[in-house]
Amino acid sequence: MLFGRRKPEPVKKTKFEIFREYTARVFFLTLGAFIVAVGLEVFLVPNNIIDGGVIGISMMVSYITKWNLGLLIFCINIPFILMAWKNLGKKFVVQTFFATGMLAVATNIMHGKQATEDLLLATVFGGIILGLGVGLILRNNASLDGTEMVSINLSKKFKVISVGELLMGINLFIYMGAGFLYSWDRALYSIMTYYIASKVIDSVLEGLDKAKSVRIFSEFYKDIGNAIMKELDVSVTYMRALGGYSKQEKIQTYCVVNKFEIAKLKELVHSIDPKAFMVTEDVHEVEGVRVHKNKH
Numbered sequence: 501m502l503f504g505r506r507k508p509e510p511v512k513k514t515k516f517e518i519f520r521e522y523t524a525r526v527f528f529l530t531l532g533a534f535i536v537a538v539g540l541e542v543f544l545v546p547n548n549i550i551d552g553g554v555i556g557i558s559m560m561v562s563y564i565t566k567w568n569l570g571l572l573i574f575c576i577n578i579p580f581i582l583m584a585w586k587n588l589g590k591k592f593v594v595q596t597f598f599a600t601g602m603l604a605v606a607t608n609i610m611h612g613k614q615a616t617e618d619l620l621l622a623t624v625f626g627g628i629i630l631g632l633g634v635g636l637i638l639r640n641n642a643s644l645d646g647t648e649m650v651s652i653n654l655s656k657k658f659k660v661i662s663v664g665e666l667l668m669g670i671n672l673f674i675y676m677g678a679g680f681l682y683s684w685d686r687a688l689y690s691i692m693t694y695y696i697a698s699k700v701i702d703s704v705l706e707g708l709d710k711a712k713s714v715r716i717f718s719e720f721y722k723d724i725g726n727a728i729m730k731e732l733d734v735s736v737t738y739m740r741a742l743g744g745y746s747k748q749e750k751i752q753t754y755c756v757v758n759k760f761e762i763a764k765l766k767e768l769v770h771s772i773d774p775k776a777f778m779v780t781e782d783v784h785e786v787e788g789v790r791v792h793k794n795k796h
Contacts, residue, residue: 528640529599535633536644537570537606539697543626545569546614548682550690551630551697552671553645554580560674560681569611570604573644580646588649588760589731595642603644619689627693631700639705641763647671649760705759711783712762716753716769717741718776725753727768732761756783 513521540555548563550556558572577600585593616622637644651666671694679687718724725736737754757765762780769776 525595525640526598528636529595529642530602532633532636532640533599533602533644534606534610535636536603536630537610537633539626539628539630539633540569541607541610542613542615543622543629544693547617547619547622547626547689548686549619549622549626549693550674550678550682550686552667552674552690552694553647555645556671556674556678556690560677563681568604568608570607573607574600574604577644577646580650583646584649589764592641592643592760592764595640596644599637599642600644619685623689623693624696627696628700630693631697632704634697635701635704638701638759639763641760643760711756711758713754713756713781713783714762714765715779715781716755716776717750717778718753718769718773720773720776721751721753723772724769724776727772728753728755728765731768732757732765734761 540551540559544550545559550559554576555573558569558576561567561576562569562572577596581593581596581600584596615625634644643649647670648667651670675687675691675694678690716724721738725738728734728736734755734757739752739754741750741752742748743750755765766778769778
């Protein structure tokens with residue numbers, strides 16, 4: 501039966517469960533920040549190899565001005581993080597502030613501890629370690645790169661430009677700047693580092709790409725669909741399906757979200773229906789206009 505069922509009461513967590521959840525999240529965000537700092541200060545910075553996004557911009561500014569790298573990463577990220585408040589929520593913003601703050605502390609602790617002068621070793625291991633730390637932070641619903649967040653906002657606004665295309669354009673200018681500031685071979689090593697780090701991030705997030713399609717099977721599909729549209733500003737589609745064993749008609753809720761939204765989506769769905777069945781798949785290309793609630 502699809503209609504007339506009462507919405508289940510939200511599952512209330514005990515104080516201990518809430519404390520354990522936040523303690524684990526703080527631990528992994530801190531660990532991720534220190535891993536990123538190792539990749540930066542031990543491998544990349546001493547060899548004039550940069551990362552993309554805000555971290556890459558901060559590394560170049562620090563090289564020119566001799567200002568503190570961790571402080572630059574934190575300060576440059578602030579406006580981008582605040583831009584994410586509406587679309588990604590208070591929880592994400594607070595956790596991102598915490599992660600970038602921990603990175604600022606960690607880079608100062610790890611400063612001056614160079615591991616190798618071999619550019620290939622620095623590129624490969626710097627990229628692997630950087631990707632591991634960033635992936636751990638993304639997996640715990642936070643970020644260190646404000647350019648990805650602003651790319652999501654601009655993609656929603658202009659619609660015809662994808663997040664990936666915007667990021668590629670931003671990083672193209674960053675690596676061109678690295679070529680003029682350091683040398684073109686350093687810029688090429690930097691691109692290699694970025695590629696390695698991106699692959700490691702995907703592995704840490706179990707194949708999480710720029711976008712995921714999610715199919716949700718629940719008797720409370722209307723509550724779930726309304727919550728997704730309200731909390732994530734993502735349009736949903738309801739589709740009829742027939743159970744193979746039960747032979748009963750069911751309604752599945754379908755939506756496409758980015759990697760920042762997947763953790764919040766799972767939490768949102770299970771807060772409404774802990775027994776909801778979810779199927780998540782990689783989306784390698786998304787075309788068309790993404791419909792928002794204010795357009796309905």
